[in-house]
Amino acid sequence: MEQSAKQFKIHLPGLLKVLAENLYSTPKVAIRELLQNAHDSCVRRSVEEKNRFHRPHVDISIDSEARTLTIQDNGSGLTEDEVNEYLSTIGRSYTQQLGENLAVLSPEMAEQLIGQFGLGFLSAFLIASEVTLTTRSIKPDSPTLQWYSAGDIHYDVKVVDEAPTGTQVTLKVKPAVSYLLNEHILAETVQHYADFLPVPVHVGGSSVAVNTITPPWEAHDAQFATREYIARKFGVEHPLHIIMLKDHEVSVGFDSYTVPLRGFLYIPPGSIASIQEYGDLTVYIRRMFICDEQRDLLPAWARFVRGVIDCPQLQPTASREEIRREDTFELVQQALERQLTDALQHLAQNDHTTWKQIVRGHRDVIMGWAAKNSDFFEKIADIVTFRTTRGQLSLPEYLKITGETIYYVTHDMDTKQERMLGEGFGVPVIDASRFSEPTFLVKYADFRPSVRLVQLDSGTNRFMHAAQEDEFAPLLEYFRSKNIRVQAVSFKPETLPAVMMYPKDAEFIRDAQEALDSGEIPGPFAGMVGAYLTNMRVDEDALAGTLYLNVSNAFIQTLAKSENEDKRHAALDVIYHMARLLAGRLLDTQQINDLFQVTTRSLDRLIQ
């Protein structure tokens, strides 16, 4: 066979079907695309006509009986050549060419143009079985042209009666998307995609534009407008902080250039009642909505931040529903991280109240990231607050009280015991019961080498000092005779006669043992859990708890000297059970009930 140059054949209906149905995620983007074209046409007219009285606008109307939807603009319209070259050539972008032309006449206006791929008009067939476009160019002596296609390989162009300058696109709406023949839905769609389009869009002949037009960051009082916008759009009435974004200067060698960046970031309040995780942005390009819940632009640690940005240099994908990851994407990431970090640093230094609210409200993500990222850690280490027995304190505030030692527990400080022991020495105790908190404290101790860490719930209590047993032998012997582990120690507060201490994993060990004994843990898993317990090398006696008698307590001293054995024993029973209650661990309701019964009987003996 001889070699010859041939051409690809295109099955247009099939291509239209693939592009229209698979490129876009929702049929509503057709409205967006047509609005975009209308906007670009208005921009062109503004540049070419230079008529300061021209008021661009877009009107959307529906005819429910005819099942048509019409989008009309008073932009520049199209000539016959333009209709043939751009309208009917897939992949040939009218706007891109227009932009190149306008770049000479008016670079600012050229920057406003949105379309670029030459696919936008195609999207009309996503929702329409037939498309009729009527257009009259602003160029002198231009006829009014009507272009028609039913979505197959053919289209018609003819001259029709004169119409106003601009373009009217009428879509014969497919039955499957007839819900679009609804003014309310159309208005919502316009507000979703084109809320900030700088051309008013009217729906159903309304005199009021349905779009906001001016984004809040360009309003006269940008802060106020942004706050209102956040309340309306995101349902957040009182954001903790708002950061207005600004252009980002980039240095490349000896040159520098600007990445234009508009919009805002905000920090929502966080609370256990309405936990939300954020770290996402709504992205606009040239005031046209691209996507929301974009999570890759903000730094990974900024999960407590949300925002809206508009950056004309970000590049959308062909469907214009996502952002391409390329150089500008990274620059915008850097800009956002920089501006966010600077704003938080400023807050931390100048507005402690707000900073504490932020850290408190979004503590988990802030702590989690700080434990991993040393740079971020250094920025917040002295600022983040911890739950202590004296309320929320930052570590520097805490260390001022304790003198370079951090006392903490790793289980929830529901019981008062550690609090009392710590406070007895005049030190608050930190509740570090969440995942990242112990790691954070260890990292802090590395960060500040003079700081010492003392974990209070590791089994032994650091606040106790061993005491001579001789004087208290009768008391100790009584408990030992009842197989209660007991030690004589001294600790503060001296008002406490005794405390009960259990090993850290006592609850788990008890539950596991009970589950094993009752046969609840199935099959070989029982063996694994049993082996695990064995490997823990649990001191069975210690599991039942150790009673620490406080020899500094006046009543204990009195008891030690008391010769009335019966009353002494009754008093010791009460002290023992009080200590168990104070510890609050390993007690179920039945045991608490029994405890009160025994205590009542002991008290009865005491008063007789």
Add this chain to the structure above:
Amino acid sequence: MTRRYVDIDGWFSDFRYHAQMAGDTQREHLANLDYQIWDMQAKTPELALELCEKGIRLSQQLLEPCLELFYGYRAAEILLFYLMRTKLALDYATNLVTRASQQQYEQCPIRARIFITLIWAYSAFNMLGYEEEIWDMIAYMEGEIPLDSDTHQRLQGLRALLYLLANNYRQAEEEALKYLEMSAGSIYREMSAYEMLAKILYRSGDEERAMEYAILCEQKAQETRSLIHRVAAQLWQALFYRKRGDEVEAQRLFRRGVSQFSVLGVEKSGGYYDQLCRFYEAGKEYEKSLAIRDEQISKLQNTIDNEDALFDAYRKRCIVLKLMSKLRLADILLACDAAMNIRHSEKHLTRLAEIEHPASEPPLY
């Protein structure tokens, strides 16, 4: 008889649906939390862990015990597969199994996942040392515990790994192919099966087919957007290209794999170290491989999280030293020392003896 599976997705969807219908934003959020955890676990596992903890607390607050177990299980998975905190994961998983065994959790759809997490924890901790127990647990789960489809597939995958551990490549391949078949329709599991097959076939000496599976694994990893598996697949391919003599392609894939790993927030696993060292050893860059092993050992000595990881690293260090003809008794003794306190150390030491023998070829790993 066709097995009936527990429908965890359905359970979650129902929970979410009812929350939405009731306008219960807290429960809706509780159900949606897992999406964010999933999103974050590879890049910022610490934050993902924080979210798990949030899920646990919110579940407690809303009195949803099954969801509390669910987020506990997710936390254990993150500890195990992304943070490489195996000991902590084991502690956690044991705790969860104890709770999940209680009567009140009998109807929880998530029970099987709790149990398999314990199996995985022991597999990561010391698979050789707990080999018999792991087999028993797999058999028990398949016979006695209502499974969801994903857990059943993973149990099958574990079977393949156990045979691989025993150097029974034929059986390992058979089980892995069964895993692949069972996983049809689950892109994530298919990806995992392909990766497993790449490793098995490499070990059995069939590098051509191993390469095919590595490529398939990468394709699936792109679909699932799992960067961690993409890295693994690329490093496998880099190895095979190198062994074929295509150094350009080998270097390209190797650099890409390493560079992509660097953007992840996960800790380097033993498997990752192995992939780096295999690549270097295939190109006779033994010094580089040795440096990697020394780095691995240094990290493991500071925080011993796996029972046999340190021994395994020393053993593989002996392999590279043997390749360099520099293996000394002192190196062997270091490895023996690391085996001292691990369960069934005799099994581990047998593998060391295979390297030690002067006439033996260094084994593939």
